[in-house]
Amino acid sequence: MKLFSKRLFYGGSVFIVLIILISGFLVYLLEYKQKSLSPAEAASGNKTLDSQPDWQLGSYTDNIDLTTLAGSVKIQNNAEINLLGKTTSSDINNDQAPNVIDNDYDTWWNGYLTYEDQTHWWKIDLGETKNYISTFALWRTASGPITFRLYWSLNDIDYTLILPGPGYVWGPCNLPASCQSVISSPISARYIKIVANREDGVSPMDPQIKEFKLYMSPPATHTSASTQIDGGDNFWLWQTFTPTQTVPANTAVSYRFRSSANGTDWGTWSASQTPTSGNPLDISGLVTSRSGDTKYRYLQVETTLSNTDGASTPTVDAYSVGYHTEVKPNKPVAQTAVIQ
Numbered sequence: 121m122k123l124f125s126k127r128l129f130y131g132g133s134v135f136i137v138l139i140i141l142i143s144g145f146l147v148y149l150l151e152y153k154q155k156s157l158s159p160a161e162a163a164s165g166n167k168t169l170d171s172q173p174d175w176q177l178g179s180y181t182d183n184i185d186l187t188t189l190a191g192s193v194k195i196q197n198n199a200e201i202n203l204l205g206k207t208t209s210s211d212i213n214n215d216q217a218p219n220v221i222d223n224d225y226d227t228w229w230n231g232y233l234t235y236e237d238q239t240h241w242w243k244i245d246l247g248e249t250k251n252y253i254s255t256f257a258l259w260r261t262a263s264g265p266i267t268f269r270l271y272w273s274l275n276d277i278d279y280t281l282i283l284p285g286p287g288y289v290w291g292p293c294n295l296p297a298s299c300q301s302v303i304s305s306p307i308s309a310r311y312i313k314i315v316a317n318r319e320d321g322v323s324p325m326d327p328q329i330k331e332f333k334l335y336m337s338p339p340a341t342h343t344s345a346s347t348q349i350d351g352g353d354n355f356w357l358w359q360t361f362t363p364t365q366t367v368p369a370n371t372a373v374s375y376r377f378r379s380s381a382n383g384t385d386w387g388t389w390s391a392s393q394t395p396t397s398g399n400p401l402d403i404s405g406l407v408t409s410r411s412g413d414t415k416y417r418y419l420q421v422e423t424t425l426s427n428t429d430g431a432s433t434p435t436v437d438a439y440s441v442g443y444h445t446e447v448k449p450n451k452p453v454a455q456t457a458v459i460q
């Protein structure tokens with residue numbers, strides 16, 4: 121009897137200890153499972169561009185306006201391209217070539233034509249291809265019948281005539297206000313060459329170019345800096361893009377995205393997207409987040425602002441990029457991002 125009680129006691133104790141151990145293990149398992157699978161438990165990150173310094177970190181075309189409304193991105197319509205410091209050259213009086221872009225109307229390049237010379241040229245290298253060049257201004261004088269012809273080029277070898285158009289006489293112009301010429305189809309160019317051409321064969325002439333200016337039409341583009349939007353070491357998935365913007369009549373804003381593992385080598389730009397203000401766009405399918413063990417932790421956003429009237433401007437106040445780190449959340453349910 122005594123022996124039986126002892127056995128029952130030990131047996132019962134072992135049973136209770138086992139129950140406690142198993143229960144504890146089950147509770148631990150349950151908690152671990154919840155931690156792994158619940159989207160609410162997955163670490164999330166967010167990067168927002170909002171302030172003037174944020175926007176200034178990126179790269180942008182000369183017709184982006186970051187100052188009229190500090191902290192926002194707008195279009196500067198008919199924006200002057202800054203030519204200061206660009207490389208100029210000419211086939212005569214080369215030391216005078218920089219005088220054409222020094223913002224001083226009392227200094228000039230003289231393309232002196234002797235009896236034997238038919239033409240002389242002046243040239244500027246913009247350093248990179250500039251898009252949407254739409255307006256040219258050339259303050260010039262001439263001591264005889266001379267035509268100034270403008271050409272553009274991408275490679276400094278093949279040049280295409282811009283101005284004057286057919287039948288257009290493009291002689292002296294000394295009055296800044298009336299020396300602008302607008303072309304109907306904006307061009308992309310790296311080099312602009314101006315050729316002073318003798319229109320009679322009789323006398324030596326002094327074609328002088330005092331100032332030359334270039335202006336751009338929309339669209340205007342802004343691109344975030346290469347490592348500005350960084351998902352960090354534990355990055356997992358690019359998820360949402362939410363703009364805060366105002367898009368009045370005759371204007372439009374669109375965005376493209378691309379990702380990179382190192383901030384240097386980039387994937388291709390996504391198709392152009394037009395999310396509406398305050399509505400998250402699902403970008404998980406637009407850019408690569410992971411490939412094998414490679415994490416594409418850097419994201420770049422290109423913003424394009426345009427108008428159809430040459431005067432209005434949309435305003436991008438901010439945008440926000442949402443991502444997940446470490447633990448992959450459940451596949452997101454189809455989002456309600458509006459794509460127009």
Ligand SMILES: [Ca+2]
Pocket residue numbers: 169170171190191192436437438
């Ligand atoms: Ca802002």
Ligand SMILES: [Ca+2]
Pocket residue numbers: 219220221222223224225226227228330331
């Ligand atoms: Ca000058």
